[in-house]
Amino acid sequence: MDNSAVDVAKQLVGWELYVKESDSSLTGGVIIETEAYTEGDAASHSYNGKTARNEVMFGESGRIYIYFTYGMHWCMNIVTGPKNRGEAVLIRAIQPTTGLEKMRKRRNLKPDYELANGPAKLCQALGITGADNGLIINDSKIILKPSNNTKKPKVKATPRIGIKKDTHHLWRFIVV
DNA sequence: GGCATGATGGCCT
DNA sequence: GGCCATCATGCCA
Numbered sequence: 001m002d003n004s005a006v007d008v009a010k011q012l013v014g015w016e017l018y019v020k021e022s023d024s025s026l027t028g029g030v031i032i033e034t035e036a037y038t039e040g041d042a043a044s045h046s047y048n049g050k051t052a053r054n055e056v057m058f059g060e061s062g063r064i065y066i067y068f069t070y071g072m073h074w075c076m077n078i079v080t081g082p083k084n085r086g087e088a089v090l091i092r093a094i095q096p097t098t099g100l101e102k103m104r105k106r107r108n109l110k111p112d113y114e115l116a117n118g119p120a121k122l123c124q125a126l127g128i129t130g131a132d133n134g135l136i137i138n139d140s141k142i143i144l145k146p147s148n149n150t151k152k153p154k155v156k157a158t159p160r161i162g163i164k165k166d167t168h169h170l171w172r173f174i175v176v
Numbered sequence: 177g178g179c180a181t182g183a184t185g186g187c188c189t
Numbered sequence: 190g191g192c193c194a195t196c197a198t199g200c201c202a
Contacts, residue, residue: 160194
């Protein structure tokens with residue numbers, strides 16, 4: 001996670017992401033889609049410098065940066081790179097594997113393939129909100145586990161989604 | 177399946 | 190005041 005956001009985004013596909021519930025059970029699954037947001041990237045929240053909203057992005061790597069958008073949705077990033085660069089990886093989708101009942105309940109009984117196939121859906125399914133902004137991964141309710149070699153998926157790079165600036169970079173990574 | 181549209185509020189100029 | 194790193198729903202096919 002000390003590496004640049006692009007490297008980390010590529011690496012994280014296939015890793016496992018969980019939240020620890022209040023009853024100590026885990027909820028989550030396998031990361032299947034990420035996007036990188038880098039220093040000097042006009043599409044990044046960090047592009048215009050540090051503000052109250054994005055200050056976590058400029059802190060140490062291995063924390064999570066959560067933002068609120070479109071008046072109703074939360075999205076989750078992992079801060080990467082050397083401190084003060086403002087780089088992060090947006091977690092866009094997971095394949096749900098664990099704690100399915102909790103996810104179904106939070107997602108209003110949507111079919112399983114729609115539980116966490118989008119950045120805001122993922123946060124809703126895992127119960128992640130702005131209250132979790134700045135948490136340290138693996139030292140809080142947020143748990144991230146490397147993929148083992150047998151489960152490492154093939155990864156494809158594509159243009160990022162839902163942005164209007166710097167759209168030419170192939171900084172979205174998905175399982176093929 | 178695709179496409180259009182409305183919801184809804186913080187953030188920044 | 191305009192812009193969003195989005196999603197659900199409704200319509201059409």
